Amino acid sequence: MTIDLHTHSSVSDGTASPADLVRAAAAAGLEVVALTDHDTTAGWVEAVAAAEECGIGLVRGIEVSARYRGAPVHLLAYLPDPRDQALQAELGRIVAGREERVPAMLARLRELGIPATEAALAEVSPSNRVTGRPHVADLLVRLGVVADRDEAFARYLADGKAAYVDRYAADLISMIGLVDAARGVAVVAHPWGRGSAPVLDERAFAELAGAGLAGVEVDHLDHDAAARSGLRAIAGRLDLIVTGSSDHHGTGKTGHGLGCETTAPGQLRRILDRAAALGSPTGLVGRARR
Numbered sequence: 429m430t431i432d433l434h435t436h437s438s439v440s441d442g443t444a445s446p447a448d449l450v451r452a453a454a455a456a457g458l459e460v461v462a463l464t465d466h467d468t469t470a471g472w473v474e475a476v477a478a479a480e481e482c483g484i485g486l487v488r489g490i491e492v493s494a495r496y497r498g499a500p501v502h503l504l505a506y507l508p509d510p511r512d513q514a515l516q517a518e519l520g521r522i523v524a525g526r527e528e529r530v531p532a533m534l535a536r537l538r539e540l541g542i543p544a545t546e547a548a549l550a551e552v553s554p555s556n557r558v559t560g561r562p563h564v565a566d567l568l569v570r571l572g573v574v575a576d577r578d579e580a581f582a583r584y585l586a587d588g589k590a591a592y593v594d595r596y597a598a599d600l601i602s603m604i605g606l607v608d609a610a611r612g613v614a615v616v617a618h619p620w621g622r623g624s625a626p627v628l629d630e631r632a633f634a635e636l637a638g639a640g641l642a643g644v645e646v647d648h649l650d651h652d653a654a655a656r657s658g659l660r661a662i663a664g665r666l667d668l669i670v671t672g673s674s675d676h677h678g679t680g681k682t683g684h685g686l687g688c689e690t691t692a693p694g695q696l697r698r699i700l701d702r703a704a705a706l707g708s709p710t711g712l713v714g715r716a717r718r
């Protein structure tokens with residue numbers, strides 16, 4: 429069974445619509461895919477319809493932008509109740525913070541002499557409901573200022589670069605609590621990838637586990653073999669669920685093809701069982717025809 433538990437649609441910074449993403453996952457031979465757009469559940473309804481149509485299992489999730497001891501940490505929230513008001517209110521604050529940040533970054537770029545207008549941005553991200561730095565990066569590519577998203581981040585958009593603007597992020601410990609209270613399953617995304625590695629040591633994981641963290645994403649392209657074995661060992665000692673995923677963004681990020689990293693069936697079972705035990709109304713959907 430091929431299971432990929434971390435993908436993005438055009439609702440956040442991927443390039444395919446939720447329905448097309450789910451269809452592409454089925455066409456790629458995946459049996460279960462999770463849709464985990466940044467800070468929103470807006471793609472869920474469309475993804476469910478597509479999953480039921482093609483008979484692929486769909487796990488509904490969110491990748492939440494959080495912060496722990498000053499460092500950015502991404503938290504995957506699987507199967508929470510999308511009607512949970514406290515969770516949605518916090519997601520709303522994150523999205524609002526990102527939306528205020530984009531005009532501020534465009535203004536910095538204009539100060540640098542780059543014609544980065546809101547109208548030009550709208551042309552590169554017409555269908556995106558959550559805009560952010562990747563879209564500004566795409567605009568810089570479109571304007572011929574840089575060759576690709578990576579260069580845009582390295583030269584302008586990364587923390588400390590000329591057009592970087594800080595923004596609101598949820599506190600990681602509180603967000604784990606919110607996800608748990610919304611009867612979802614919290615898994616730290618690519619913990620030893622960009623940015624968060626220095627703060628997420630074993631003591632930190634123990635603290636997070638105490639706050640309700642259920643799992644850790646180990647098999648991710650940001651992690652080399654040593655990082656994976658280190659994280660797997662920590663997960664084993666703390667009895668955390670271990671996941672693996674592509675972090676697919678469509679054509680927006682190269683090398684992250686659907687199913688390039690996968691999660692073991694027994695680990696998915698632990699996620700589904702935990703959500704069910706919490707009384708989550710958001711189970712696995714779309715497998716009826718298999």
Ligand SMILES: [Zn+2]
Pocket residue numbers: 491502617618
């Ligand atoms: Zn991430």
Ligand SMILES: [Zn+2]
Pocket residue numbers: 434435436491675
């Ligand atoms: Zn992601």
